[in-house]
Amino acid sequence: MTAAPDDALLEPSSGQERRILSEAGIALFAGRLILDAQPPIDDATLAAVAERCAGPLPDSLVALWRTAFGGRLDYDLCADLDGQDVPVSFTELFYPDSGDYHDLWGWIEHERKLAEEHQPDWSGRLVHLPIGGFEYLDRVYVHTAIGPDHGAVVCWRQGLPPGWELHAGDRAGRLADDLRALFGRLVLEHDPWEAEDDTGAEMRDAIDDLADSGDPHARAAAAKLRQLVQATVLDWRRALDQGTLVTQRRLRRLALDQAAADDDVALLARLVALGCDPAEQIRSGLTAIDVALLHRASAVVRWLLERRVPVENSLQVGAHAVDLDLARDLLDRGARINACAVSRALDNEDVEVVQLLSRAVQPDDALARLGPRLRMMAAQATLASRRATAQSDETAAQREQRRSGVLAELADRFDPDRRP
Incomplete structure (x- = not known):
């Protein structure tokens, strides 16, 4: 995806359309929309930021x-981290007094404190300047030191609990050679005028507001904005029809993801017949069978198992969605069991699945941390059993009593130090 020139949108009546966009809080940079766009930076603030950089x-x-000193973005962005396509939340462009988790000065001070703490010989000036991201979870930086990396854009993602996206540690990587190239990588995985609640919905609503205006210039601007936004949609279906999908990694993985999530065996079979690998990692380390389990896409799961795809991570991702027979099958095929898989299984309606998976692991610190949750859920099941008894529903009462007993037993096994 390449960036369109900013001026392409605004011809022929650029002055009027610029005024309309400014009043709507919309700015354009490298062919991408900035919402809630802030006024351009002034020279004094620019100099103050520069003083803090290497x-x-x-x-x-x-x-x-100079276009917009801050605002919001509403696109999809992926980074190649350790060979995986990992989504990066780049929704905020930092600016002073933004009212967000930190404003620009707050993030600069945050980075300065980290540098002082971890780099004894730090120069006092930032090599990597934080310019955007999402709250405290994802950040995007620009390289400021003179050299071959000057202007390069990198990202950082905070480490998440064990099992989440199969990675627990902080992760970082290069995004683009400069900010214009980065904006050229901002895309949409779905057309916001076709997907109700997805990335791009805020842009869609802002454009539709202009389209509903009585001002013909506003309506003309809206039409051009819509065209500009829709040009960023990743159209894997067209690539599939043209026979080029297999050679385009991002589109190929989107298609596999869509087939798995939608339980579309026909599409998945077509993709595999064309040369797509059904075991390819398609999203944050997940494969098609993992995505299918997340979405309870049972037909795709069966189809993939018939083709003997690897299932190592399947129960860590989908233990909440399997029945007892499928859980046994996945275990026999080598699915990994750990605290993450057991935690997922706690959301499974069949307590026998929980018990089966729990028998496949030895107690450890991670499982011990599940103790309070297990005891709480056991107590809730006991109350549910009593309510069912009061309503003369013996089947439900016995089921909930069984669930309570299994969960209480597991709590004592995994967390014996807190046994009542």
């Missing part, structure tokens, strides 16, 4: 801030 501010960053 080298001159990159030209592309200055150009962005």
Whole structure:
């Protein structure tokens, strides 16, 4: 996906359309929309930021801030981290007094404190300047030191609990050579005028508001904005029809993801027949069978198992969605069992699945941390059993009593130090 020139949208009546976009809080940079766009940076603030950096501010960053010194983005962005396509939340462009988790100055101070703590010989100036991200979870930085990486854009993702997306540690990686190239990578995986609640919905609503205006210039601007936004949609269906899908990694993985999530065996079979690997990691380390389990896509799960795809991570992702027979099958095929898989299984309606998976692991610290949750759920099941008895529903009462007993037993096994 390449960036469209900013001016392409605004011809022929650029002055009027620029005014309309400004009043709507919309700015354009490298062919992408910025919502809630803030006024351009002034020279004094630009100099104050530059004083805190290891080298001159990159030209592309200055150009962005001269366009809009902060705002919101509503696109999909993926980073290649350790060979995986990992989504990066790049929804905020930091600016002073933003009212978010930190404003720009707050993030700069955050980075300065970290550098002082971990780099005894730190120069006092930031090599990586934080310019956007999402709260405290994801951040995007621009490289400011003079050298071959000057202007390069990198990302950082906070480590999440064990089992989440199969990674627990912090992760970082390069996104683009400069900010214009990064904006060119901002895309949409789905057309927001076709997908009700997905990335791009805020842009869609802002554009539709302009389209409903009585001002013909606003309606003309809306039509051009819509065209600009829809040009960023990743159209894997067209690539499939044209026979080019297999060679385009991002589109290929989107198609596999869609087939698995939608329980579309016909599409998945077509993709595999064309050369797609059904065992390929398609999203944050997940394969098609993992995605299918997440979405309870049982037909796709069966189809993939018939083709003997690897199932190592399947129960860590989908233990909540399997029945007892499928759980046994996945175990026999080598699915990994750990605290994450047991935790997922606690959301399974069949307590026999919980018991089966729990028998396949030895107690450890991670499982011990499930003790309080297990005891709480056991107590809830006991109350549910009593309510069912009061309502003369003996089947439900026995089921909930069985669930309570299994969960209480597991709590004592995994967390014996807190046994009542």
